[in-house]
Amino acid sequence: MIDETFAPPEIVSSALQLPTADGEILHVQRFSATTEASGPPVVLLHGLAEDGRVFYPAHGHGLASCLATAGYSVYVPDLRGHGQSTPAMAPGLVITQQALVSQDMPALFALLAESHSGQAWVGMGHGAGGLWLASALIRHPQWLTSCAGLVHFATRRASASNSWRKRLVIAWLWQGVLTRVSRVKGYMPAVALGAGTNNESCQLQREVLDWMQGASAWRDLTDGFDYANALQNVNWPPGLYLAGKADRVMGAATDVKAFARELGRHDAQVVVLEQGSGCSRNYGHNDLLTHAQAAMDHFPLVQEWLRQQYNKVQGVRALHRPDNREEDRPCTTS
DSSP, rough: OOOOOOTTTTTTEEEEEEOOOOOOEEEEEEEEESSOSSOOOOOEOOOOTGGGGGGGTTTTTHHHHHHTTTTTTEEEEOOSSTTOSSOOOOOOOOOOOIIIIIIHHHHHHHHHHTTTTTEEEEEEEHHHHHHHHHHHHSGGGGGGGGGEEEEEEEEOSSOOOOOHIIIIIIIIIIIIIIIIHHHSSSOOOOTTTOOSSOOOHHHHHHHHHHHHHHTTTTBOTTTTTTTHHGGGGGOOOOOEEEEEEOSSOOOOOOOHHHHHHOOOOOOOEEEOOBBTTTTOOOOOOOOHHTTTTTTHTTTEEEHHHHHHHHHHHHTTTTOOOOOOOOOOOOOOOO
């Protein structure tokens, strides 16, 4: 189905319905410069209390369109219970991180493999979307053999800060107000409360907060799978980590850098998006993707990084990396 609603006229946007192994249906919006969508594949994963629209905002200059214009085949899913996926969010709907990691993500990886046989792919995630992406690759490392790189926008696992902003946003709003309201409603009414663009499962909210607070380390709350232990054997592709200077809580630069370190030794580049260092403004948690200026400020940096990674694996069916190395580049400062 061709859909031009979310893309500039020169971009082809089509909607796919992707079934998961446990019977859910994921809505996937695909963007490309041609109807064949034969360019190198990139998958963009949204985070908590949002859907895929964070990558294709109404102004038409979102990351999905920018990458498609550059020749990539871009896949933007709505994870289960989000956006146009079914079943839709409703009172009592239970979504776990395990379901996202072990059902939704593998279905998306298989879609890329089927649609782009022999091509390497790149995964990008925003907030918790990057965390779920990394978790899926730790739990299902066979998909890493064809992964050329990972890009994380404001992604962290645990938050080490004890600032008043964190106490206000996390302790008072998310753990306090939102949790109490969620118990009454049967879901987290993030849209009505201005806490997101998609209402959220109570269970998924609790699990993300649990990981963020470090209460259970990096361990699955459903079956106890130990991600922290399993990642010791993971050979990560290069990673690009972006954090907004104005994001003090949900994806603070210190927490983003800590997440890059937690993943272990790999080619990691951390960039802080701040005014005076290549950006026109100090970006926050969401506007680093949704602000129209992002297409001129840092999306070119992402495109250049992406070009470099694909150039490394051009013509190679599966990646065979040497021993990992770490480039612990400092954050950008003014």
